[in-house]
Each structure stands twice: as structure tokens, then as C-alpha cells.
Amino acid sequence: MARQVDDECEWRGWRAAAEEALYGAHGFYRRPEGPAGHFRTSVHASPLFALAVARLLCAVDEALGNPAELAFVDMAAGRGELAGGVLDALPAGVAARTRAYAVEIAGRPEGLDARVEWLGEPPQGITGLLFANEWLDNVPVEVAEAGSDGVPRLVLVRPDGGERLGEPVAGAEAEWLERWWPLPAEGRRAEIGLTRDIAWAAAVATVDRGLAVAVDYAHGAEARPPFGTLTGFRAGREVAPVPDGTCDITAHVALDACALPGARLLTQRAALRTLGVTGARPPLALASTDPTAYVRALAQAGAAADLTAPGGLGDFGWLLQPVGIARASLGGLLVDVPDHEEQ
Numbered sequence: 001m002a003r004q005v006d007d008e009c010e011w012r013g014w015r016a017a018a019e020e021a022l023y024g025a026h027g028f029y030r031r032p033e034g035p036a037g038h039f040r041t042s043v044h045a046s047p048l049f050a051l052a053v054a055r056l057l058c059a060v061d062e063a064l065g066n067p068a069e070l071a072f073v074d075m076a077a078g079r080g081e082l083a084g085g086v087l088d089a090l091p092a093g094v095a096a097r098t099r100a101y102a103v104e105i106a107g108r109p110e111g112l113d114a115r116v117e118w119l120g121e122p123p124q125g126i127t128g129l130l131f132a133n134e135w136l137d138n139v140p141v142e143v144a145e146a147g148s149d150g151v152p153r154l155v156l157v158r159p160d161g162g163e164r165l166g167e168p169v170a171g172a173e174a175e176w177l178e179r180w181w182p183l184p185a186e187g188r189r190a191e192i193g194l195t196r197d198i199a200w201a202a203a204v205a206t207v208d209r210g211l212a213v214a215v216d217y218a219h220g221a222e223a224r225p226p227f228g229t230l231t232g233f234r235a236g237r238e239v240a241p242v243p244d245g246t247c248d249i250t251a252h253v254a255l256d257a258c259a260l261p262g263a264r265l266l267t268q269r270a271a272l273r274t275l276g277v278t279g280a281r282p283p284l285a286l287a288s289t290d291p292t293a294y295v296r297a298l299a300q301a302g303a304a305a306d307l308t309a310p311g312g313l314g315d316f317g318w319l320l321q322p323v324g325i326a327r328a329s330l331g332g333l334l335v336d337v338p339d340h341e342e343q
Contacts, residue, residue, distance in 0.1 A: 011156040011164065014230070014243075015195065018140035021243035023105055028245055029138075030106055041134050043082045050085025052275040053131055057086060058094055060129045060211050063329040070098045071128030071210070074116075075203060076135035077102035084113040098128075122206045130203060130212040136253045137216045139199045142192045143230060143251075144169050146183040155189070161242035180257045181224050189228035193254040200258040200319075209324035215268065217252040218317030225252070255317045264327065268316040269308040277308065 022028050043049055061070050074083040080102040087100055100116045101123055108118035122130065143155040147165055152174070154166040169177055173192045177183070181190040204212045219225060229252040232241040241249045255265055272278075322330075 010158045014143040015140045017243035018249045021245045051089045054086045054089035055275045057129045071126035073101045073130040075132035077104045079109040080112045083116045125208045128210045132214045136196045137250045139196045145189045152183050191251040207323040212321040214319040218255040220256050255319045263321045271318045
């Protein structure tokens with residue numbers, strides 16, 4: 001009987017299990033190697049990504065009227081690679097006015113650019129750009145599955161990854177599921193994104209004037225995956241999502257549910273092309289007139305192609321949320337993107 005009680009205590013919802021496995025005292029994101037030790041993001045793929053974000057920050061700066069202090073907030077900063085890269089890519093005059101923050105639960109890494117402030121929570125009341133690259137996919141969510149009676153039920157999990165169905169989904173989570181990700185048949189699964197909606201709204205609320213951007217694995221209402229996307233990553237490889245602290249636990253984001261009024265959704269491919277990252281090959285004639293420049297341009301084109309590739313990083317979703325400024329004030333940047341390039 002005692003063992004049965006212990007077994008019952010092991011079962012809990014995916015949200016609580018992933019929260020402890022990722023962010024607990026011995027969680028995956030407390031590890032010193034940081035995310036770059038286990039998976040590659042756009043930030044790690046090429047310095048062109050930081051350059052594009054720097055261009056976006058400059059557009060925000062202009063839309064704000066070039067304030068005396070311009071903030072750049074790197075949410076879920078890992079080891080601060082993006083914040084440092086953006087500062088390096090900014091024009092000198094803009095960089096001198098920019099106050100950069102890296103927000104991460106782990107301690108400040110050695111060797112980080114001294115200009116970057118390291119925080120456990122985002123600063124409040126900023127004027128500038130808040131940029132959250134692959135943050136929301138690591139905000140833990142409950143997982144639901146339609147039972148044999150067709151009723152969506154919470155999926156419970158043990159520390160070893162074993163699962164079973166629990167109580168019916170209820171309250172605000174049931175309302176979210178009905179609106180954003182209905183489950184039409186037995187065995188269909190969904191990740192309930194309510195916690196992400198709340199987390200994103202709280203992040204946006206820290207911006208007094210400017211722009212908040214979330215970049216992530218994403219799906220829209222017209223193409224929800226029938227069995228969900230919950231998975232794990234360890235040392236660069238996809239693995240089973242086991243909530244024991246040894247692997248990343250992630251799920252794609254319903255960015256359309258996170259979006260607040262005035263937001264815009266588009267693909268990374270469309271966003272980066274608008275920011276000058278196109279992947280176009282240099283003219284072959286350059287190889288004859290300036291071979292060194294041709295090789296350099298060819299390498300940049302390859303890196304840009306990686307960041308914008310269909311079926312890869314280019315399919316990431318970008319959620320852009322202006323705060324206290326009109327979208328038109330960005331001068332068409334990330335506003336007048338052709339509809340066929342948007343999600």
C-alpha cells in the first residue's frame with residue numbers, strides 16, 4: 001500500500017514537471033554550458049542574425065525619435081551572445097546610447113561584454129526593443145489528450161517520462177483549448193499555451209514605448225499538429241522528453257494565441273529578408289575582379305540561406321508587438337511584407 005501511495009505522488013502535470021526539470025535547483029537551464037552546449041539557435045548559426053536584430057533596433061530607435069537612452073533586452077539570453085553581438089553591430093552613435101540587458105536565470109557567464117547588464121527578470125518601463133529568441137517554447141505548458149470518451153484530459157507524467165491521463169481539463173485552460181486548439185478525436189494531443197500567453201503579455205508590459213518581438217518554433221490555428229510537439233534535446237540531438245533535468249524540454253508555440261491587438265505574425269524568412277539578410281549569391285564576375293570579396297560574400301550568402309531556409313530556421317515565427325508607437329512609424333520595416341511571406 002505504501003508503494004502505491006508513492007507511485008501516486010510521482011504523477012503530475014507536464015507544466016510542473018518541466019518547470020522543475022528545466023528551472024529547478026538542479027535543472028537543465030542551471031547548467032554552466034548554457035543552451036549552446038545542447039542545441040543551435042539562429043544566434044549561434046551566424047553573426048548575420050545579430051546584425052539583423054541591430055538593424056531592427058536602429059529602426060525602433062528612429063521610430064522613437066532617437067531617445068537619450070535606448071534599451072535592448074535579450075530575453076532568455078543563454079550566455080548573452082545576442083546582446084553582445086547586437087552591441088558590436090550597432091553604429092557607434094546608437095551603441096553609445098544603448099543600454100543592453102541580458103535576462104536569464106543562470107549566473108552571468110565569464111567573459112561577457114561588460115556593457116551588458118545581467119538580470120534575472122526583465123527591467124520595467126523600457127524604451128526600445130525587447131527581443132525573445134526561443135524563449136516561449138521553454139515556458140512550460142500543460143499537455144492535454146482526448147480520452148476514449150472524447151473529453152480532453154490532462155496528461156500526467158513521471159520523472160522517468162511515463163505518462164497517463166488525469167482529470168478533464170477545466171477552467172481557463174479548457175477555454176483556451178476550445179478556442180485555440182480543439183481536440184476532435186481520441187488520442188489527439190495539444191499543448192495548452194495559456195501560460196505562454198500570460199508570460200508574453202507580462203514581457204510586453206515591461207515595454208513603455210517601442211517594440212517587443214518573440215521568435216520561436218510556431219504553428220497557427222490552420223495547421224496545429226494533431227499529436228502535439230513536445231520533445232527533448234540533449235547534446236544537439238532530439239531525445240524523448242524526460243523531465244529529470246538531463247535534457248531540454250520544449251514544444252512549439254501557438255504564437256497566434258499570444259498575439260495582442262496590433263501585433264503582426266510573419267516567418268523568419270520574411271523578417272530577415274526585410275532586414276537585409278537575403279541569401280542571394282554574389283555575382284560571379286566578382287570572383288575575377290576581387291576573389292577575396294567574392295569568397296567573403298559567398299560565405300555570407302550561405303549563412304543567410306541557413307537562417308532563411310524553408311523547412312529550417314526560415315520557418316520560425318516572428319511575433320512583432322508595437323507598444324506606444326504606430327506600426328507605420330517603423331518606415332515600412334516588417335510592416336509592408338508581402339502577404340505570401342507571412343504566416
